[in-house]
């Protein structure tokens with residue numbers, strides 16, 4: 001009797017288990033939740049099938065308790081069997097994922113595991129893939145920065161050592177009385193003075209840049225009129241423009257308030273204007289213009305430099321980047337810090353800085369959000 005019940009229930013259970021496993025195989029890429037639902041359905045279906053078959057056979061007579069227990073026990077076993085298969089599938093899939101992560105090479109190239117994965121693990125694999133891509137990008141930036149820093153240290157030591165050696169020689173000559181004619185003495189003094197100014201300026205730039213990089217740039221934003229800011233920057237470089245024979249003009253509305261640190265923003269603007277004058281030939285023009293719409297104020301510096309080579313355009317704001325002319329020794333030799341400082345200051349103001357080639361030269365533009373004035 002009981003044997004007959006076991007045989008019927010087990011047979012039906014087997015058929016349902018095979019059906020369930022087939023469904024699971026078809027759904028192997030779906031959610032783990034769906035798989036668990038299939039396990040539950042298989043268990044319930046096996047129980048029901050056993051009960052229905054036995055009732056139809058009318059074999060329940062004197063031992064209803066035994067019969068029910070047997071059917072439930074066998075159906076339960078079928079359910080556990082299918083659950084084990086599901087568990088193995090999930091474990092194997094997650095192990096594949098772990099192996100894929102463990103095998104990520106030093107280059108951080110992540111290869112997601114082949115073959116179908118349950119939906120949740122597929123999502124994790126996708127997220128991992130994106131995380132590794134971000135890591136790769138971050139490392140690349142880090143390496144580029146590290147390279148720039150190394151280059152910076154190299155030329156800083158060179159650029160400091162060369163003028164220092166020259167000054168030392170001149171001071172020694174003065175000290176020993178090797179030169180005593182007034183013209184040469186005064187030329188030496190003048191030369192030493194120029195070099196000291198240049199070195200002081202460079203050290204100051206380096207200090208500013210290191211504060212920017214350390215995130216230690218303390219802004220004291222106030223409401224400032226852009227007209228005044230531009231006028232101050234122009235006044236500071238007028239002598240330079242005159243000496244080079246460059247026409248320097250400002251074009252700003254009389255009142256255009258912006259919420260900014262006047263000293264720092266002025267320094268950024270001055271760096272742009274000095275560059276523009278430096279790269280504009282005699283009789284060329286440099287125009288500083290301020291404009292605004294509802295959301296943004298723009299400060300632009302247009303010059304007649306003849307255009308920056310396309311390849312250099314994305315790099316001009318990098319620390320220590322200097323164009324061909326600025327690398328060759330001479331009075332116009334740059335340190336490659338001006339634009340990096342300008343960018344740091346503008347970004348600290350939550351603004352952006354960009355450059356385009358336009359007309360007879362290029363145009364640098366600072367854009368700042370037109371923040372509400374302080375309460």
Ligand SMILES: Nc1ncnc2c1ncn2[C@@H]1O[C@H](COP(=O)(O)OP(=O)(O)OP(=O)(O)O)[C@@H](O)[C@H]1O
Nearest residue numbers: 275276279305316322323326334335336337338339
């Ligand atoms: N207005 C411009 N016209 C043409 N080229 C420019 C202009 N401004 C910058 N550049 C190019 O970008 C490079 C970087 O400029 P940046 O101001 O950072 O350094 P620099 O002027 O060489 O040195 P520093 O400003 O530290 O004295 C310059 O060497 C130059 O090649």
Ligand SMILES: [Mg+2]
Nearest residue numbers: 275334338339
């Ligand atoms: Mg410069």
